[in-house]
Amino acid sequence: MDILKFELKKLFLNRVNLVAIGILFAVTFVINLNSTLDLYKKVGGEARLFEIYRPYEGAINEAAAAEAKVMIDRMDEDPNFADGVDPAKQNFYYRYNYTAIYFNLYTLGRSSKDTHLAEDPKHPRSLRGIQVKMQSLAEKGQQDTYKYRSLVNQQARMAAVGKPGFYYNYDWWGLFSYLNGGGSYSFLAVLVPLALASVFSREYASGMDSVIFSSRHGRKKLGRGKMLAATIYIVTVVLIYNGLQLVAFIGAGTARGWDKPLNTNWSFVFTPFALNNLQFYVLQLGMQLFGYLAIGLFTLYLSSRTAHALYAFFGGLLFALYPSIIGMLTDKKEWLRPLVELSAGRMAKAYQVIVFYSDFNWFGRPVPALPLLAAAVLLMCIAAYLLAVRQFTRREAAG
Incomplete structure (x- = not known):
């Protein structure tokens, strides 16, 4: 000791x-x-930010995502307009927009247009990408291979986790x-x-x-x-x-x-x-x-x-x-x-x-x-x- x-x-x-x-x-x-x-000082406190986020928690709402994208475009184009938008709501718009983008990446392997995350054919981890690769291997009769089994496991694990949402x-x-x-x-x-x-x-x-x-x-x-x-x-x-x-x-x-x-x-x-x-x-x-x-x-x-x-x-x-x-x-x-x-x-x-x-x-x-x-x-x-x-x-x- x-x-x-x-x-x-x-x-x-x-x-x-x-x-x-x-x-x-x-x-x-x-x-x-x-x-x-x-x-939190900028947005008026944590409670204020949570108040804005809370109604939108759960699955992505396409209408809300579209509205967020419109607001972001207007704020980026017109600084004077951005100055008049509540900072807490600005935070929400950017957060919700990018959550929707990543949701699209998860399901389709692509995102909405006019973003830095545009469609990427090399994004094989999306649900669509996995399905496309599995179909291609199946058409070649390669269901009894390591690659196919790996994709089956990957798809099952992602399905068990579930789709991402906004929280x-x-x-x-x-x-x-x-x-x-x-x-x-x-x-x-x-x-x-x-x-x-x-x-x-x-x-x-x-x-x-x-x-x-x-x-x-x-x-x-x-x-x-x-x-x-x-x-x-x-x-x-x-x-x-x-x-x-x-x-x-x-x-x-x-x-x-x-x-x-x-x-x-x-x-x-x-x-x-x-x-x-x-x-x-x-x-x-x-x-x-x-x-x-x-x-x-x-x-x-x-x-x-x-x-x-x-x-x-x-x-x-x-x-x-x-x-x-x-x-x-x-x-x-x-x-x-x-x-x-x-x-x-x-x-x-x-x-x-x-x-x-x-x-x-x-x-x-x-x-x-x-x-x-x-x-x-x-x-x-x-x-x-x-x-x-x-x-x-x-x-x-x-x-």
């Missing part, structure tokens, strides 16, 4: 870690808090947009390796390894203490970061809409998971914890192998970011899918796992990606933990 307390103190009171976390957490919290407060869940949408953005992910992907890269390397570089390694029993206790302290650190940092953003969006705004379907948020219109907003928040928090734990444990393994903390830091950072790097630098090749989609980085960035249906071909049978991802990341965590402890306990002292 004394070893654990000592290692926790070194992690949490490290000046570099404290400064990095303090600045990042404070800046993001203040920015998001001000954004939420400014919105007042404004602050949940803002929270998810931020937490699942590339910036938020990159922040934690840097902070975790930064804090843990020197956990073992520090002992080698300081020359204390000769004292530590004088007792095999002592080095085992210290190695396990360091790993447990690092695990507690990762969990604490991720929970605090998510908690602060929850306060900035939901605490400063409203929890209304917590029980509304996740697919009523634009980004999740094609999700195959029948979750509400609160359930997704809990799920993505668990996935983040799991993903960053794997990233942190891998960084610890690298730290156990070198006296140079910088090497461990960049190795851990690359391990976290390589799925995004591959996605930016290469086309989506099938042989790269397992490397990208079954990674700790993909688990930590939960949005990418939940937003679309995904599976893998297992001898002609589609296997959902999420269970495979969970199993892969669990194996990463176990392997990194065991290898780091083994490396530290068996390493010979320098000199």
Whole structure:
């Protein structure tokens, strides 16, 4: 217990870690808090906005969608006209219009005319797109193939979730947009390796390894203490970061809409998971914890192998970011899918796992990606933990 307390103190009171976390957490919290407060100040309060949204909750009303589109066009063309429209109603018109657009994408794979989301023949995830592909495969006699079975599963999952509608869940949408953005992910992907890269390397570089390694029993206790302290650190940092953003969006705004379907948020219109907003928040928090734990444990393994903390830091950072790097630098090749989609980085960035249906071909049978991802990341965590402890306990002292 004394070893654990000592290692926790070194992690949490490290000046570099404290400064990095303090600045990042404070800046993001203040920015998001001000954004939420400014919105409700502009529209006359949360209750005012809810009053306007409430009568339109449920299935999309085509007449209301057409009216919203007309109002948006007039406001865009005539700033003087826009100045005379209630800000809360302006907010509603834009929100309702884009919800209708995404509803069309969900059903038909296209949107209304004169928008940046015009008809896209490459949008295969819509109900129409799935049906067209299934029909094409059936006409070729390929009903007994992986591709056809995968489409059947995708169609069934989307049908179980149901059609998206319009609901007042404004602050949940803002929270998810931020937490699942590339910036938020990159922040934690840097902070975790930064804090843990020197956990073992520090002992080698300081020359204390000769004292530590004088007792095999002592080095085992210290190695396990360091790993447990690092695990507690990762969990604490991720929970605090998510908690602060929850306060900035939901605490400063409203929890209304917590029980509304996740697919009523634009980004999740094609999700195959029948979750509400609160359930997704809990799920993505668990996935983040799991993903960053794997990233942190891998960084610890690298730290156990070198006296140079910088090497461990960049190795851990690359391990976290390589799925995004591959996605930016290469086309989506099938042989790269397992490397990208079954990674700790993909688990930590939960949005990418939940937003679309995904599976893998297992001898002609589609296997959902999420269970495979969970199993892969669990194996990463176990392997990194065991290898780091083994490396530290068996390493010979320098000199």
